[in-house]
Amino acid sequence: MKNRILLFATSFILFPILALAPLRAGTAAEQLGRVSFPTSCDPKVQAQFERGVAMLHSYWFGPARKTFEAILQQDPSCAMAHWGIAVDYLGNSHAAPPPPKNAQAAWEALEKARAIGAKTQREREWIEALSAYFRDHDKVPVDVRLRAYDKAMEQITQRYPNDYEAWVFYALTLQATAPKTDRTYANQLKSASILENLLPQNPEHPGVAHFLIHAYDYPPLADKGIAAATRYAGIAPAAPHARHMPSHIYSMVGMWEESIASNMSALEIQPDYYHTSDFMVYAHMQLAQDAKAKAVARKAAEVARTGAPGFGAPLVVNTALAAMEARLVLESADWKGAAAMPVYSSEFAAANSLNRFARGLGMARSGDAAGAKAEIEAIKGLRAALEKAGNSYWAGRSEEHMLAVSAWVAHVEGNRDQALKFMRAAADLEDARVKHVAMENELYPLRELLAELLLETGQTAAALREFETSLKATPNRYRGFYGAARAAEAAGDRQKAADYFGKLIALAKNADTTRPELARAKGYLAQR
Amino acid sequence: MNRSGRATRAAVERIRPSSRGLAAGLALAAALACTALPCHAVEWDDDAQAAAADPDYAAGRKAYEAKDWNTAIKYFSTAALRAPDNADIQNYLGFAYRKAGKLEPAFKHYKRALELNPRHRGAHEYIGEAYLIAGDLASAQKHLEALRKICLLPCEELGDLEREITAYIKKSSAGRATAK
Numbered sequence: 001m002k003n004r005i006l007l008f009a010t011s012f013i014l015f016p017i018l019a020l021a022p023l024r025a026g027t028a029a030e031q032l033g034r035v036s037f038p039t040s041c042d043p044k045v046q047a048q049f050e051r052g053v054a055m056l057h058s059y060w061f062g063p064a065r066k067t068f069e070a071i072l073q074q075d076p077s078c079a080m081a082h083w084g085i086a087v088d089y090l091g092n093s094h095a096a097p098p099p100p101k102n103a104q105a106a107w108e109a110l111e112k113a114r115a116i117g118a119k120t121q122r123e124r125e126w127i128e129a130l131s132a133y134f135r136d137h138d139k140v141p142v143d144v145r146l147r148a149y150d151k152a153m154e155q156i157t158q159r160y161p162n163d164y165e166a167w168v169f170y171a172l173t174l175q176a177t178a179p180k181t182d183r184t185y186a187n188q189l190k191s192a193s194i195l196e197n198l199l200p201q202n203p204e205h206p207g208v209a210h211f212l213i214h215a216y217d218y219p220p221l222a223d224k225g226i227a228a229a230t231r232y233a234g235i236a237p238a239a240p241h242a243r244h245m246p247s248h249i250y251s252m253v254g255m256w257e258e259s260i261a262s263n264m265s266a267l268e269i270q271p272d273y274y275h276t277s278d279f280m281v282y283a284h285m286q287l288a289q290d291a292k293a294k295a296v297a298r299k300a301a302e303v304a305r306t307g308a309p310g311f312g313a314p315l316v317v318n319t320a321l322a323a324m325e326a327r328l329v330l331e332s333a334d335w336k337g338a339a340a341m342p343v344y345s346s347e348f349a350a351a352n353s354l355n356r357f358a359r360g361l362g363m364a365r366s367g368d369a370a371g372a373k374a375e376i377e378a379i380k381g382l383r384a385a386l387e388k389a390g391n392s393y394w395a396g397r398s399e400e401h402m403l404a405v406s407a408w409v410a411h412v413e414g415n416r417d418q419a420l421k422f423m424r425a426a427a428d429l430e431d432a433r434v435k436h437v438a439m440e441n442e443l444y445p446l447r448e449l450l451a452e453l454l455l456e457t458g459q460t461a462a463a464l465r466e467f468e469t470s471l472k473a474t475p476n477r478y479r480g481f482y483g484a485a486r487a488a489e490a491a492g493d494r495q496k497a498a499d500y501f502g503k504l505i506a507l508a509k510n511a512d513t514t515r516p517e518l519a520r521a522k523g524y525l526a527q528r
Numbered sequence: 529m530n531r532s533g534r535a536t537r538a539a540v541e542r543i544r545p546s547s548r549g550l551a552a553g554l555a556l557a558a559a560l561a562c563t564a565l566p567c568h569a570v571e572w573d574d575d576a577q578a579a580a581a582d583p584d585y586a587a588g589r590k591a592y593e594a595k596d597w598n599t600a601i602k603y604f605s606t607a608a609l610r611a612p613d614n615a616d617i618q619n620y621l622g623f624a625y626r627k628a629g630k631l632e633p634a635f636k637h638y639k640r641a642l643e644l645n646p647r648h649r650g651a652h653e654y655i656g657e658a659y660l661i662a663g664d665l666a667s668a669q670k671h672l673e674a675l676r677k678i679c680l681l682p683c684e685e686l687g688d689l690e691r692e693i694t695a696y697i698k699k700s701s702a703g704r705a706t707a708k
Contacts, residue, residue: 100583100584137610376681387616392614422680425680
């Protein structure tokens with residue numbers, strides 16, 4: 001593969017037939033990056049076609065389809081516009097397959113493309129490659145069709161090694177076909193290798209930057225995605241997702257200021273992007289900027305009151321709203337506040353479970369074992385609903401929530417062994433699962449809760465180990481640093497305690513709230 | 529009003545007036561989200577959420593509730609084409625085949641469900657029961673053991689399979705005694 005990429009790169013340098021031209025020199029509201037996708041369509045629609053493809057690369061579905069439909073108004077013989085419509089119906093191939101009606105609509109678009117007759121062999125191959133995905137969509141399993149599409153795109157790259165867009169789409173299908181259980185991330189790394197090789201040819205390509213972020217959007221790989229994350233928002237500032245997406249990497253590696261800037265920028269053009277507000281709340285809370293976090297959450301509520309629909313899938317809208325509320329209390333260890341949160345009860349059991357978990361944890365940690373047990377029962381009901389809905393992934397999350405709250409109930413009731421057994425099981429379950437590609441922005445690292453429980457039960461060395469393990473997976477967390485400092489202090493490791501307290505103070509250097517942990521950290525360092 | 533809005537509005541109605549603050553505001557936000565207008569075309573979706581919204585999955589569930597096993601098999605099989613990694617659909621298929629008296633495909637689907645999600649409590653219980661039907665007590669007991677490890681918190685599946693195994697053993701003992 002490496003050789004093939006090298007060959008591809010060389011051929012591109014030697015035969016730069018697909019010269020890159022600025023897609024559009026416009027304002028940020030228009031910029032979607034630079035895409036060059038030659039077609040046999042009327043030259044007057046070429047720029048519009050490339051704009052549509054750029055929208056697809058930034059997952060701006062819907063507006064992209066409208067762009068291709070508008071092209072057909074001007075050039076009904078543009079077969080590739082029907083291809084663009086079909087790609088729009090495919091949507092985010094990382095996530096779920098399109099619903100049957102969209103799959104049928106995509107297939108019909110491809111049939112129209114065939115009926116019109118693309119004017120070049122290359123275009124016919126692009127149309128057939130996508131047809132491999134939609135053909136017999138009601139009879140053939142989606143993974144089989146996805147692999148067929150991936151294979152067809154790979155073949156296009158072999159036949160047209162200087163077709164830049166073919167490589168980009170192939171890199172994407174490689175990610176979409178990655179086995180969910182593969183912890184070596186082989187497909188993602190192969191995809192990233194292709195994209196990294198494409199990058200120098202067109203540093204402004206929206207798909208290259210975007211899909212690099214997706215390729216690296218896993219904790220062990222996240223560091224590699226920082227460069228792409230930094231570039232992407234500047235490439236396609238017209239797309240809300242392009243402004244927000246870099247924060248997936250920033251949040252995972254603990255670059256809070258960057259995450260805030262990324263999400264603030266997305267909110268400027270999409271104020272009802274609650275998923276983005278949630279990322280911002282999380283980042284502000286890590287910096288002890290409670291006032292700013294509350295302001296973001298309040299603003300989200302105000303925007304919703306205006307009837308703004310919420311950008312993104314309803315599930316994501318609801319998990320964001322439920323999580324935002326919970327983060328404000330959990331990240332400031334306001335257990336009574338967590339216990340007093342109103343019940344969040346939407347149609348989305350996954351979102352409700354986040355709220356019940358926070359309430360239950362708050363009750364257990366403020367001594368209300370009976371209340372916490374009622375929350376566990378509520379989560380149990382939510383888990384059953386998720387299982388009934390065929391939603392094993394989120395049902396598993398609810399089970400983690402039940403175990404974690406049960407651990408703290410057992411702790412309150414003096415059953416130390418049971419508490420640690422439950423909490424360790426919850427943390428292990430969380431660590432064992434591959435995060436959903438949608439990256440719902442984890443609410444609270446359960447291993448950190450295990451470390452806190454160990455610390456409370458006097459197992460200081462074990463607590464320190466767990467805090468440090470947790471900090472590797474979720475770096476630069478306020479409560480992670482504080483917990484590690486306390487564990488080190490209790491274990492008699494004064495140097496480590498000083499290091500972690502120092503990190504905590506540095507992290508919160510722009511805090512807008514007085515938190516007791518900071519006073520304790522300063523006091524400890526002053527004593528030395 | 530769409531799906532998201534209906535339920536969240538109901539949620540807000542349950543919030544006590546005294547507890548209204550920022551948190552209540554966010555719950556209200558949820559109620560209003562996706563109500564006035566259709567939600568935007570999405571850049572994510574959740575595969576299982578999609579499974580739940582899948583018309584074939586919904587039809588499969590309806591047939592399952594009506595104990596119309598052959599119809600359930602037909603619809604769940606189609607839903608599985610779009611969500612081949614969904615353990616719950618595989619479990620439903622196993623159950624429907626078992627109830628339709630077709631043990632071989634039932635085992636195939638239960639095993640697939642457990643490959644996809646080794647902690648699937650329902651699949652462990654039902655495959656255990658299927659093994660009892662097939663007269664394979666040892667295999668049923670293996671799944672009982674698996675449930676004991678999974679169910680750190682009490683779970684119905686463990687109790688149900690325990691009862692089935694106990695009943696099976698009693699019946700077998702009684703059968704042997706009668707034969708003597």
